[in-house]
Amino acid sequence: MQLANSATDVDATEDGGVQATVTNASDIESRAVSTSITTDVLPSMSATDLDVPALSTDLLVEMYKKALTIRLMEEALLASAEEGQIGGAMHTAIGHEANAIGAAAALRRGDYVTCTYRGHHHGLAWGMDPGRAIAEVMGRSDGFAKGKGGSMHFVSPEHGMMGANGIVAAQVPHAAGLALASHIRGEDRVAITFFGDGALFQGVMHETFNIAAKWKLPLIFYCENNRYSEMTPIWRTSSIEDIYLFPRSYGMDSMQIDGNDVEVVHAAVSQAAERARSGAGPTFIEGITYRLAGHMAGDLETYRPQEEVEKQQAYEPLTVLRQKLLARGVDDARIAAIDEEIDEMIDEAVAFAENSPWPDPAETYLDVFVSTTYGEE
Amino acid sequence: MQLANSATDVDATEDGGVQATVTNASDIESRAVSTSITTDVLPSMSATDLDVPALSTDLLVEMYKKALTIRLMEEALLASAEEGQIGGAMHTAIGHEANAIGAAAALRRGDYVTCTYRGHHHGLAWGMDPGRAIAEVMGRSDGFAKGKGGSMHFVSPEHGMMGANGIVAAQVPHAAGLALASHIRGEDRVAITFFGDGALFQGVMHETFNIAAKWKLPLIFYCENNRYSEMTPIWRTSSIEDIYLFPRSYGMDSMQIDGNDVEVVHAAVSQAAERARSGAGPTFIEGITYRLAGHMAGDLETYRPQEEVEKQQAYEPLTVLRQKLLARGVDDARIAAIDEEIDEMIDEAVAFAENSPWPDPAETYLDVFVSTTYGEE
Amino acid sequence: MRRTTYIQALNEALREEMQHDQNVFLIGEDVGHYGGLFRVTRNLLDEFGEKRVLDTPISEQAFMGMALGAATVGLRPVVELMYMDFTLVAADQIFNQIAKYQYMTGGLLNVPLVIRGQQGGGKRYGSQHSQSVDSLYAHFPGIRVVAPATPYDAKGLLKSAIRDDNPVAFLEHKMLYFTRGEAPPPDEEYLIPIGKADVKREGADLTIATFSYCLLQALEAAETLQEEHGIDCEVVDLRTVEPLDTETVWESVAKTGRLLAVHESYANCGVGAELVARAYEEAPQLLRAPARRLGMAPVSIPVSRVLEEEALPWKNDIIATVLEMERG
Amino acid sequence: MRRTTYIQALNEALREEMQHDQNVFLIGEDVGHYGGLFRVTRNLLDEFGEKRVLDTPISEQAFMGMALGAATVGLRPVVELMYMDFTLVAADQIFNQIAKYQYMTGGLLNVPLVIRGQQGGGKRYGSQHSQSVDSLYAHFPGIRVVAPATPYDAKGLLKSAIRDDNPVAFLEHKMLYFTRGEAPPPDEEYLIPIGKADVKREGADLTIATFSYCLLQALEAAETLQEEHGIDCEVVDLRTVEPLDTETVWESVAKTGRLLAVHESYANCGVGAELVARAYEEAPQLLRAPARRLGMAPVSIPVSRVLEEEALPWKNDIIATVLEMERG
Numbered sequence A, B: 001m002q003l004a005n006s007a008t009d010v011d012a013t014e015d016g017g018v019q020a021t022v023t024n025a026s027d028i029e030s031r032a033v034s035t036s037i038t039t040d041v042l043p044s045m046s047a048t049d050l051d052v053p054a055l056s057t058d059l060l061v062e063m064y065k066k067a068l069t070i071r072l073m074e075e076a077l078l079a080s081a082e083e084g085q086i087g088g089a090m091h092t093a094i095g096h097e098a099n100a101i102g103a104a105a106a107l108r109r110g111d112y113v114t115c116t117y118r119g120h121h122h123g124l125a126w127g128m129d130p131g132r133a134i135a136e137v138m139g140r141s142d143g144f145a146k147g148k149g150g151s152m153h154f155v156s157p158e159h160g161m162m163g164a165n166g167i168v169a170a171q172v173p174h175a176a177g178l179a180l181a182s183h184i185r186g187e188d189r190v191a192i193t194f195f196g197d198g199a200l201f202q203g204v205m206h207e208t209f210n211i212a213a214k215w216k217l218p219l220i221f222y223c224e225n226n227r228y229s230e231m232t233p234i235w236r237t238s239s240i241e242d243i244y245l246f247p248r249s250y251g252m253d254s255m256q257i258d259g260n261d262v263e264v265v266h267a268a269v270s271q272a273a274e275r276a277r278s279g280a281g282p283t284f285i286e287g288i289t290y291r292l293a294g295h296m297a298g299d300l301e302t303y304r305p306q307e308e309v310e311k312q313q314a315y316e317p318l319t320v321l322r323q324k325l326l327a328r329g330v331d332d333a334r335i336a337a338i339d340e341e342i343d344e345m346i347d348e349a350v351a352f353a354e355n356s357p358w359p360d361p362a363e364t365y366l367d368v369f370v371s372t373t374y375g376e377e
Numbered sequence C, D: 001m002r003r004t005t006y007i008q009a010l011n012e013a014l015r016e017e018m019q020h021d022q023n024v025f026l027i028g029e030d031v032g033h034y035g036g037l038f039r040v041t042r043n044l045l046d047e048f049g050e051k052r053v054l055d056t057p058i059s060e061q062a063f064m065g066m067a068l069g070a071a072t073v074g075l076r077p078v079v080e081l082m083y084m085d086f087t088l089v090a091a092d093q094i095f096n097q098i099a100k101y102q103y104m105t106g107g108l109l110n111v112p113l114v115i116r117g118q119q120g121g122g123k124r125y126g127s128q129h130s131q132s133v134d135s136l137y138a139h140f141p142g143i144r145v146v147a148p149a150t151p152y153d154a155k156g157l158l159k160s161a162i163r164d165d166n167p168v169a170f171l172e173h174k175m176l177y178f179t180r181g182e183a184p185p186p187d188e189e190y191l192i193p194i195g196k197a198d199v200k201r202e203g204a205d206l207t208i209a210t211f212s213y214c215l216l217q218a219l220e221a222a223e224t225l226q227e228e229h230g231i232d233c234e235v236v237d238l239r240t241v242e243p244l245d246t247e248t249v250w251e252s253v254a255k256t257g258r259l260l261a262v263h264e265s266y267a268n269c270g271v272g273a274e275l276v277a278r279a280y281e282e283a284p285q286l287l288r289a290p291a292r293r294l295g296m297a298p299v300s301i302p303v304s305r306v307l308e309e310e311a312l313p314w315k316n317d318i319i320a321t322v323l324e325m326e327r328g
């Protein structure tokens, strides 16, 4: 196992970049005996050395806005779910935001992303509108999928967001297919796919790792390792101790990073995208992160101690981002103004969704088939 | 990659065992640049150092008889297939015999085995009767499964042979389930499962590796690496260069051995079985082997050069076994007598099968459900 | 008799069978330490230990195949699929292996296992967490399919399913979990035979044959039809979909002359079509009007409350179809 | 018109569509260098190169999912499953993903791909290499199902399937591969619309609606019935199973008053039951005798020649059922 490094406490380097440094000695100690599947690992304890160039303050401000937008939308959605306005399985990404935001910022318009049912953060990071997103989750006609897909099926082709998925790991070969499309057409688009630590043990992951590595597809595998698979800690079912080392069996490059730090995520995904575009094939990124809310709305979280959650709070994406802004001289007042702005925006988005009409029942029967006319040519 | 070793040319060691030694320098050279997925690798070029205790001459004679029985049965079956007596997909194991024979001899009565559609050698090695086996392949009523399963579904619970399978890799979790049964019941039975190099890329392999390793199941994964998946050489689709290294990602022990040498196979499986019985969990064995006949009856073998097949002939199990017998002082005359004996036995087996009546059509509707009476208790 | 919930009935059935036969074990995601996402397996790990209540990774293919292996040597695995939609992830092991194993081995091996979990719509889980798989399972020979609608039936049938020497798909419904009904106390053992339908409401005018949550919808529809239209429906709870107890259905149709089959799986190539086809094979003379079936609309279940309601073949659709049939 | 084989017709359809649209590509096991286990894709790698003819590992789930991904951005994958039984290995990608993707995305994405390969019995491949999956595919909304029986139809329908903007399961039959029939020369383009049945034999007494290899069996049965029993069957080749061209079937039944649906997939919850159910929904007044269906026996196809023959719903079974229907 490589030595643990952190990019949470950042030091500017001479060339304006930031070098990830170790947070503190006790973290290293615990890292030395634990592995990336144990719940006591903190995001900052990631194993990969990575040059992390500093992002511009403007971009960081944008990222903070995005992260807050996601967070507040999630909280609004949880409240709506509690009121009974949302049914089914709604999985929020509270605590996961930086993985999506850092990655989206590192990629280009024209690139593709697929993700899991825990996909609200990816949707918004890739540019989807919160109002239409909330409407979708609520099953209203202004939802981007007219209320048919709901929380587990965020999708927006115009943003390159090609679909969240309710079946664990099913979205992974989809992204490989998008990467294959790019490869077949000789384009320089890359695809990124997000999945969880638990997803690693679906057979299709293995199949896709092999094909992507063999065909050198322009693909980024991004594991949001929050150490839980529903109510089961991943160490209980995983024989693999450090997730990011596993894909090396396929000859694939991999990194283990702090998934809660947008700059680290941005650097890692940028590097992976560059490799992909150069024809060097896929990269696997393990982003150490933590889900601060339940697995899904209504989860009573009886399966983990509250102290564990509290310990992770210090490393959560919004806190980290706020620290970065303060370090860059963005002051409390400016941050408070942003907070207010986003808060209002989400209120409006919720109002928009709540006022959106229910779909016409006749809509039920549409979108099963596209009608084609080739036969009558 | 470890240095290549071979157990084909055996030297007796002081304690009566045999130490695997390198066959010749040119083999090592080619091994050093190639990997276990390329077709130029010879069985003798396996990578794992293994203490190979000498088996008794009597046992070797038995093994030779078994290998010849299998070989002659396969040849008889191919002839029958050519005559149109056998339909469907019949996959012979010509060239693979030692993998089955060495393994079966290393295990105990009460242990379990599952295997692929290429399972005739396992069936016979585990003790099934050639006459009933041929009858099964021909669809006669004396077939062990009354002609319902045929070539791809050899099975004989009384011998611990729990089923061959027509779906690539499907038999692998079945063996894990048998190992689980042993674990749950606190028995010391082990299970072994055979699969091909191509099977490695079915998702269920990965799922089963993880669970077996995590639960430390008494299971032996045995890959018969013949370098082909139907008509496609495995290097064309595999990103994994040395198959036996892959399972180490799950913390599993693994070896790469000469799968054409019964003594080597016996030693490897014995070691793995001991580990399994001791509670130390599964072992992965990659047996380097080669299929000397087509993928299935009727295969024209247009996809590989004849020279490649010829080069492998020198390492094929029967040749290796005959060399061993001669080295032990079993003379040509004795071997010729055995050959005649087995030849006659297979003739009789074929005659038995050909004279076996066709099943009654009414048999078609049986064996779908067991009738149960609990409801009426 | 006391009243209990459907979940509680299932939990008791599992506990009793695990006590009754030490070959019974549970395997699936979150079934052990957490006690199952829907709490059907709660407390069983504590009572029976880690060798008999196994928490798996998200590897449906592997643990389904493992259940087969263990069953062939006499263990009796009860496999939980968290949502029955995941049947499709393990479809090879279920339909190419488990359902066929006895047949392919000429009866040398059999596979006494239960695949259980919840299916069905009504809670806005959308396309991949709401579909009903009864017709899918019934299509393949070699696997019994049971889908009880009441706590009483659920307990008695789950116990029978576990004791059955064949593979059994035991289909629960998410809308049934918190419903209550009468059941004998835990120590009073009873088994309900697989393959026996049960007339849940007597009536003279038309037979509704259904199962699972649709039974409750059909019973409500029957009340409305009686009250508002004077149509007296007999409601037959099939309880088992494979084998189908057509005898009980024909007995009912002999009285009513009319048959409507209702289920929540897709109508197309569904159990309802099967029942209609069998009616014309086995008892055409009983039918005084064309037999009909009602299933899920040919769409993959949308999330929106309004759309989901439209797609589900529930009370209003049942009423409308019955009225159509009565009008002729 | 020249005569050609079913395999040759498929090969030409693939070549022409690959020439016609550079978005079309082939993916599957052994499809490239070897040209397909049944040689349907032979020579296409040479002509179109490694980017358009992709040899995969034995990873049906992955390459099926990849086909979905590529199709959502306008490529037109043609996926070969070596045996259609392997549908079950990739069932999640086929039925939970491909069939549902357009619906779940509210129509934002569609999935123009073809899943093709051979199914069916008659060559003693046994339980896991002989089963027919038409009814299985038809059960799930969102995927078209095509199963042509002649080289002419195979070519015209495969071309249409590739141009269709929906996922299409294109089901070949191993007994059809070497059959020959008339077809226009390769350069004379023709397309056959998906969803249109074709009357392959006219008759007055009874309608047999069927498809795939059963069509050939039905035509033979019709000859025998005519010659030996004076019963004049009309044989409707459905060609497409989803959508079902019931209009053509009812037109025929309007003439004959009798309907027998025949297919090789399991009878239980099969296409035949579906057709019977629709007959009583849509056209009960046309039926002068109970509509019937005939499918594979409820067993998972044995290897033995004798048993396989018994299980398959072929000529003799068709004749026997028709005679039963005629006797009333």
Ligand SMILES: Cc1ncc(C[n+]2csc(CCOP(=O)(O)OP(=O)(O)O)c2C)c(N)n1
Residues within 6 Å of the ligand: A116, A118, A166, A167, A168, A195, A196, A197, A198, A199, A200, A224, A226, A227, A228, A229, A230, A295, C029, C058, C060, C082, C086, C089
């Ligand atoms: C094939 C399949 N099996 C099971 C489930 C139920 N399920 C939904 S989320 C989940 C846990 C996934 O854990 P992980 O991959 O770590 O992602 P996370 O939820 O932690 O983001 C499970 C088991 C599913 N949706 N699909």
Ligand SMILES: Cc1ncc(C[n+]2csc(CCOP(=O)(O)OP(=O)(O)O)c2C)c(N)n1
Residues within 6 Å of the ligand: B116, B118, B166, B167, B168, B195, B196, B197, B198, B199, B200, B224, B226, B227, B228, B229, B230, B295, D029, D058, D060, D082, D086, D089
């Ligand atoms: C799931 C599945 N996909 C494809 C096939 C068709 N098939 C049968 S054998 C085979 C090749 C298997 O190669 P390998 O695992 O190396 O075993 P070998 O035949 O060489 O012994 C394939 C692709 C199958 N039977 N099952």
Ligand SMILES: [Mg+2]
Residues within 6 Å of the ligand: A196, A197, A198, A224, A225, A226, A227, A228, A229, A230
């Ligand atoms: Mg997780």
Ligand SMILES: [Mg+2]
Residues within 6 Å of the ligand: B196, B197, B198, B224, B225, B226, B227, B228, B229, B230
């Ligand atoms: Mg092989």
